[in-house]
Amino acid sequence: MTGEYRIPELTTLHNFQLDPKALPIIPTLFITIACGAISGFHATQSPLMARCITNEKKCRSVFYGSMIAESIIALIWAAIAMAFFNGPALLGEQLAQHGGNAAWAVDVISNTTLGKAGAILALLGVVVAPITSGDTAFRGARLIVADMFNIDQRPILKRFAVCIPLFIAGYLITLINFDIVWRYFAWANQSLAAVVLWTIYVWLARRKRNYWVALIPAVSMTFVVTCFVFVSPQFFGIDNRMIAFALSAFTTLGLGLLANTRVSQKVIIPEESSAI
Numbered sequence: 001m002t003g004e005y006r007i008p009e010l011t012t013l014h015n016f017q018l019d020p021k022a023l024p025i026i027p028t029l030f031i032t033i034a035c036g037a038i039s040g041f042h043a044t045q046s047p048l049m050a051r052c053i054t055n056e057k058k059c060r061s062v063f064y065g066s067m068i069a070e071s072i073i074a075l076i077w078a079a080i081a082m083a084f085f086n087g088p089a090l091l092g093e094q095l096a097q098h099g100g101n102a103a104w105a106v107d108v109i110s111n112t113t114l115g116k117a118g119a120i121l122a123l124l125g126v127v128v129a130p131i132t133s134g135d136t137a138f139r140g141a142r143l144i145v146a147d148m149f150n151i152d153q154r155p156i157l158k159r160f161a162v163c164i165p166l167f168i169a170g171y172l173i174t175l176i177n178f179d180i181v182w183r184y185f186a187w188a189n190q191s192l193a194a195v196v197l198w199t200i201y202v203w204l205a206r207r208k209r210n211y212w213v214a215l216i217p218a219v220s221m222t223f224v225v226t227c228f229v230f231v232s233p234q235f236f237g238i239d240n241r242m243i244a245f246a247l248s249a250f251t252t253l254g255l256g257l258l259a260n261t262r263v264s265q266k267v268i269i270p271e272e273s274s275a276i
Contacts, residue, residue, distance in 0.1 A: 003113070005083040016088040018096055024241065027227040031186045033074070038221055040192025042067075045136060077106075084109050100179040134170075141166050180234065187228050194221040198259045205263040218259075219252060226251040 017023040046063065053062060085091040091105075098104045106126050110119035142162045146153045153159055173181060197218035204211035229235045230244035238244040 005080070007079045007083045008087045010088070016092055018092050022233065024231065026245075027224040027231065030221075030224045031183070031190055031228055038190065038193045038197075038217060040189045040194070040196055041133065041137075043193060043196040044140065048136075080109060080113070081105060084113070099177075138163070138166055138170070183232065183234060187225060187232075190221055190228075191225045194218060194225055197221060198255070202259055202262045219256060222252045222255055223248050 013025060015023070015025050017028075049062065050059070053059060081091055082088050085094050085105075095102070095105060103126075106123065107119070110122040114122055142159070143153070145151070145162050145166070146158075151158055151162060153162070197214050200214040201211050201218050204214055227244060227248035230238050230247050231241070236244075238247075
């Protein structure tokens with residue numbers, strides 16, 4: 001705020017990636033902003049948060065407030081990163097020289113602007129997010145595996161029996177190029193978000209409530225994640241964008257029709273009080 005840094009004004013939809021063809025704005029942009037906007041991983045954790053709320057009226061401030069807070073954090077880092085490296089083009093070049101390692105950028109920016117003490121606090125704040133996410137992910141994975149194979153998790157040795165293979169798998173993932181891993185994670189995160197949104201849509205439509213709040217983002221996110229499958233070299237890698245977009249639209253339409261069949265199915269809907 002007080003230094004010579006200047007946040008650049010981005011007035012066009014120009015793609016500043018070093019290889020724009022490999023990373024087009026659609027769908028890459030919407031895959032990248034996974035956590036602050038629409039996050040499937042966050043959606044899976046909402047039941048855990050809900051159990052800590054003493055009154056249902058607090059849900060809006062807790063869930064909506066946390067989403068806004070995280071978005072603000074993302075905007076702050078985006079602004080300081082572009083200001084520190086004099087624009088998105090130079091930022092992309094610097095990241096490319098360091099293997100796309102965002103942690104390097106965080107370290108340099110924090111130490112330069114905040115000094116050592118401030119940098120430690122900033123890095124702790126940044127590191128807490130992936131550590132807690134990893135902790136929750138491993139715990140969730142352990143419980144899913146234990147549930148699938150009916151493994152009692154009360155004995156500590158049986159917990160280790162499930163945990164150790166998961167930890168080994170987690171370590172092996174760290175040996176892969178982080179940039180590639182992050183793209184798969186971001187895609188999986190958004191895909192999960194799309195599944196959750198379609199689930200909410202079906203739930204609302206069956207009760208004849210305002211389902212548009214879930215349907216619109218469900219359609220848009222489904223198009224994004226299917227488009228990534230057709231465009232990304234990690235999947236099909238179709239060079240012809242129009243064909244990829246057409247296939248994405250067709251797939252989205254098919255999934256939407258499938259969700260509609262779930263709406264029309266006759267099901268026994270529990271009383272609202274018991275459902276809550």
